[in-house]
Amino acid sequence: MFEHLVRDALREDLGRAGDVTTDAIVPPGLPAKAALVARQPGVLAGIEVAAAAFRIIDPSLVFTVDIPDGGRTSPGAVVARLAGPAAAILTAERVALNYLGHLSGIATATASIADSIAHTKTRVVCTRKTTPNLRALEKYAVRCGGGANHRFGLDDAILIKDNHIAIAGGIAPALARAKAHAGHLVKIELEVDTLAQLEQALALGIDAVLLDNMDLPTLRRAVAMVGGRAVTEASGRINLETAPAIAETGVDLISVGWLTHSAAVLDIGLDIAA
Numbered sequence: 001m002f003e004h005l006v007r008d009a010l011r012e013d014l015g016r017a018g019d020v021t022t023d024a025i026v027p028p029g030l031p032a033k034a035a036l037v038a039r040q041p042g043v044l045a046g047i048e049v050a051a052a053a054f055r056i057i058d059p060s061l062v063f064t065v066d067i068p069d070g071g072r073t074s075p076g077a078v079v080a081r082l083a084g085p086a087a088a089i090l091t092a093e094r095v096a097l098n099y100l101g102h103l104s105g106i107a108t109a110t111a112s113i114a115d116s117i118a119h120t121k122t123r124v125v126c127t128r129k130t131t132p133n134l135r136a137l138e139k140y141a142v143r144c145g146g147g148a149n150h151r152f153g154l155d156d157a158i159l160i161k162d163n164h165i166a167i168a169g170g171i172a173p174a175l176a177r178a179k180a181h182a183g184h185l186v187k188i189e190l191e192v193d194t195l196a197q198l199e200q201a202l203a204l205g206i207d208a209v210l211l212d213n214m215d216l217p218t219l220r221r222a223v224a225m226v227g228g229r230a231v232t233e234a235s236g237r238i239n240l241e242t243a244p245a246i247a248e249t250g251v252d253l254i255s256v257g258w259l260t261h262s263a264a265v266l267d268i269g270l271d272i273a274a
Contacts, residue, residue, distance in 0.1 A: 002137055006052045009095045019091040032086035032272055036100070038073035039267035043111045045069050045141035046103030047080060053096035058088030070107070070144045079268060086272075093270050103141040104266035109259050110145025113243050122247035122254055125150045125233075129257035138260040150255055158188045159210070171197060175204050189233070198222055206230050210255075213237070216245055223250040 036050070044067050051063040061084035067073060079100075082089055113124045126142040127150055128135070139149045151157045158178045168174035171190065178188050189208035192198045195218065201209060202225065211222050213236035226232050233253040234246050246254055 002049055003052055003056070005133065005137070006049060006095065006099070007056060009098070010053060010056060010092070013095055014091070019087070022087050022090045026087045026090065028085075028087065030086045031084065032082075032089055034082040034089050034270055034272050036079040036082070036097075037269055037271050038067075038075060038077045038079055039269055040073075040075055042073050042104055042108035042266040043145050044071050044073055044079060044100075044104050044266075045107035045144035046100045046137065049103065049137065050096035050100040051080070053092040053099065054082060054084075054088065057092040058085055060084055061088055073104075073266070073268075082270075089270070089272075097268060097270060099137075101265040101268050103137060103144075104268065105263045106138055106141035106259055107145035108266050109263035110142045110147040112240050113238075113254075113256060113259070114146035116240055116244050117247035117254070120244075120247040120250075122251055123148045124243070124259075125253050125255050126259050127235075127255050127257040128153070129261045131260070142259055145259075147259070148253075150253075158182055158186060159191070160188065161191045161210075162193070162212075165191075171200050172204060175201070175206070189231075192222075195221060195225065198225055202226065202229060208233060210235055211251065216249060219246065219249045219251065 047065055047069050054061045054063055061082060064081045066078045066080055073079065110124060117124065124147045126139055126147060130138045135152065139152065142149060160174050160178055165171055165174050168177060175190065182188060187207040189210055190201045190206050191210040191212050192201055193212050198209060208231035209226065210233045211219055214222060219234060223232055231253065232251045233255055234251045235255040238246060238254050238256050243254060
């Protein structure tokens with residue numbers, strides 16, 4: 001499902017003339033061994049995507065995984081080993097590492113949140129704030145880091161946000177239209193900013209409520225009001241420092257957009273064996 005993405009990335013990198021540096025310096029067929037090495041601690045994601053980059057350039061390359069996706073790295077840890085034509089290794093290196101570092105960064109960021117709320121029942125989920133065309137991979141990386149996925153796209157579930165409510169003319173008409181449109185397997189979630197909106201939504205019946213940008217006392221009252229009648233999701237500027245207290249209010253989910261749109265790359269390099 002991701003090979004076409006890797007092929008496109010390789011085509012972008014190779015351009016019109018291919019790897020002119022490697023072609024000029026490395027003799028054809030020269031064998032080499034290399035290792036993908038973590039430069040910092042983190043959680044791995046995307047190892048098979050990286051492997052695909054090397055194999056697309058040269059199927060004869062042997063790629064051996066030392067740390068699988070979801071595994072924890074430490075500085076100097078060998079993630080995978082390569083053996084085959086040196087030119088192919090060097091040509092695929094950057095595309096492979098771009099994917100691996102980016103996805104592992106997402107997994108690492110997710111794990112930091114998941115670890116910080118492990119003492120609660122709350123789960124951390126991602127959002128649709130993803131890199132265009134990389135959503136499936138980025139959401140996979142979230143799962144590698146111990147998180148869960150929110151909806152994959154607009155077709156997964158109905159999420160009524162503030163702009164939908166404004167256009168519909170209120171919560172009641174927005175919910176009525178959503179329920180009339182939805183199939184029996186489609187869940188409906190409603191975003192609320194106030195306890196008054198939450199009270200109205202609960203009276204009308206709802207599968208899940210998105211409690212947006214509520215302070216901790218309000219969030220605790222909201223969870224108590226719901227009383228298990230709907231899934232509760234907290235969102236809004238959640239980070240590693242604020243996540244534990246938010247989870248301790250009893251919400252079922254915390255959604256964190258920056259996991260996929262702003263997580264720092266995990267530094268992983270390729271070292272040619274001497």
